[in-house]
Amino acid sequence: MAWRLYSLEPLRTEALAGLGEGPPHLQDSGGSYPFHPLEEPWEAKGAPPVPWPEPLYFVDGRERAEALISDGRRLVLLGCVAAGAVAFAEGGMRLLEPRVRRVGVGLWEPLGLGELVYEPLPLEGGGEPLSPMALQEGLAKARALLEEDLAKGLEGGLLIVDGPVRLRRQGPVLGYIKTHWARYLPEDKEALIPTLRPGERTPMFRVRRGGQELASWYLRLPLPPEGVRPPESGLLRVETPLSPEAKGLADLSLSLFPALASHPVKDPRAPQNLLPVGSLERELSRRMGSRDLVGRILARYLGGG
């Protein structure tokens, strides 16, 4: 039997899988590592402002589930993933050409519907019916792959990625984590966090993940009006592969992230959703095409009407 539309509202399945940001284990998997500080003493640190290195890349991606389709035996998630980069150079931010792909999670061969072509993205498990949750994860993975692929093409400069640092790269890279699912600090050290003022950070500490050693620190972003929200709401955890340059990058991060913090009036995800990244996300969703239009095309080709 041919593919038929099962649901145009896979949002409910998204809800199953967690937040729009993706499932927590992709976001930040901490674990109970032994705490190992990389700087002494354990106290709030500031740093004099330094100019931003050029070029400075921000990479981010987006995913959008567009429909669940079925051939009567199994479900396939049609979705769209996009990744893009913003480069800071010569005093201005500029968008680099983003990449957009339509994928069918669980598909074995491409599915062309009018001007939309969904590339196959088979998942482990062979022909077994997949749960909506697994499909959603597959889409998130496709997005992460696209981001990584894009990031590999960026030469030189400093790369800043949304989420933990996974890719390996010649130049320096910073990852920033906006939501904090895992605990990295013992309770007595955690006491420092609420006392951080905007633009200050904790000393660096070591994080091990998947055979990679990283230096990490928390920093406070400004969140106006100051003093209204709990200090933790402006918190960002930043990490970078452990290297002699880590200290310099940690100090640089104080010139970088607070300046790019978004304002709560303009962005509900302020301050952690950085300004250039917010713009990038808007651009990516624009490039993914109108949700309504895609829905109509899908309904025309697969709606069975």
Place this chain on the structure above:
Amino acid sequence: MMGGPENGQRIGVVLGRREATPLEFWVGVEGEGLLRLDDLVVVEGYHPKVGRVRYFGMVDHVAKAHEGESYDTDTFLAVEGKIPVSLAYVAHVSVTRILPEEFFPPDPGSAVYLAQGEDLELALYYEAMKNQRGSTKLPAGFLKNGEVAYLNLEFLNGVKGGHVNISGISGVAAKTSYATFLLKSLLESGVLEDAHQARVLLFNVKGEDLLFLDKPNLRLSPEAKRDYEKLGLDPGPFRSVTFLAPPKKGGEGILPHVETRLEGVKAYYWDLVQFAQKGLLPFLFADRGGMSNLGYLIVHVTEKLRRLAEGQKGPHLLVSDWPGAELPEEITFDDLGRVRLKSFAQLVQYLEYKLLGSETGEGKGDETWVARQARGTLEAFVRRLRSSVENVGHLIRGDRPGNPPDPLSGSHQVHVVDLAKLSPQAQMFVVGSLLSDLFAKKERGQYRGRVFVVLDELNKYAPRDEESPIKDVLLDIAERGRSLGVILIGAQQTASEVERRVVGNAAIRVVGRLDAAEAERPEYRYLPTSFRQRALILPQGMVILHQPEIPVPLLVRFPFPAWATKREEVLEDNSAEALRREFF
């Protein structure tokens, strides 16, 4: 081969986010492209059932904006380099022409080209400006892109339309400058085929601006000279001009009342016989409206005067029915027992006697003169006449043969008549008398060539809400003049105060700098909004030109006057030849 978009430079694409229609569409400007207000563009459309269609249009709105940003303050972030922005540069195009006339919309995404060369001609209908005898493209200034702007002569010389109306604030709008420039083009471009036969009557209403039309301008720059050459005009003054000014009041001889130009100006005035024979009396009464009895009396007295003057040679008016006992002191009989009226004041005294009887007695006026009008009407008439003595006494005289301006005779082509030093009543009188005389001559076919009349302050002579004999003449010219070859180049500060039919009959409309409130009045609705906005900030030397054939107005720059507009600008000719002419 038709000029295609391939001739022009590609500038952008038709936008799809906003509606594209056959009459207007939006253009997104690409890359380093430059698109400005007034630029002319061409787009090609295609439909299998119709084939190729080309849309020509003019840019009437341009805008830049940061796309997709929802907060105005995002611009600060962009300037600080914190967010990337996408700059949109868009333009709105009003279609001026579709070839062939198939009104389907262009496709969004279609390439947009600057209209150049043949495309420009098509966009502005230039290729249609011709008749059996050749081109009727009259140079009217320069477009923004530096190309010559044309207007179709056939809408100016009376063939398809006639008359020009110019609006604008005085001082900055350069109404007179543009009118004189148009005259220069009419007389010298060679487009008007019988230009040598054309006559021009120019009224100088302010200062002595127009009294140096025959002198080269000292301040004419080499660039301005090139402008004239590009327009096909000689960068020099008018060649055949005569200047007439009213005489000075009082004094012995008759000297023209001018201050800055001392040579080559003649005094103009009428003698009493001319005044009576030509029936000029009504032009002393500008407020005829609402007073039908007075109006009737004016017609009657005018007719009586005409009969009285029959056969007389002048300059004085001889009357035989003014008994000696009734004569004022200074007036005497001549040898034939007739009284010789030697000034306008004496004529007024005579009329007073005829209408109201003797000053001393209780007498009644002459029955044949009063025309059964009530004494109140007669007194009102006399009161008005008396008060006009001071205003026109020097213009209507009995002491020497009259020398009224007559643009249709003499060897000069351009007649400049100075009104600036006259009282409003005298100005009305001169304008009314000259125009009615001129129109009557043209009606009788006494002159074959075209006559162009330039008159500023139309709001005074043809006000919207009042009646006057001068307004009647102007209405006559506006409505019938073009078929008789009398073309009015009228100007005013505010078209809203001028009789609608006078403005409405002008085929060519020109707008200089306007006052903000004036620009919003219905008289300017023919201008698209962007032009009305720009009319508020038009610099000197720029006008908006509207003509019937082109659906959009053109913003036109015209060259600096090649003739002097004041004494200081006169380029003195000190050659031996000129000096000899002056001294011998």
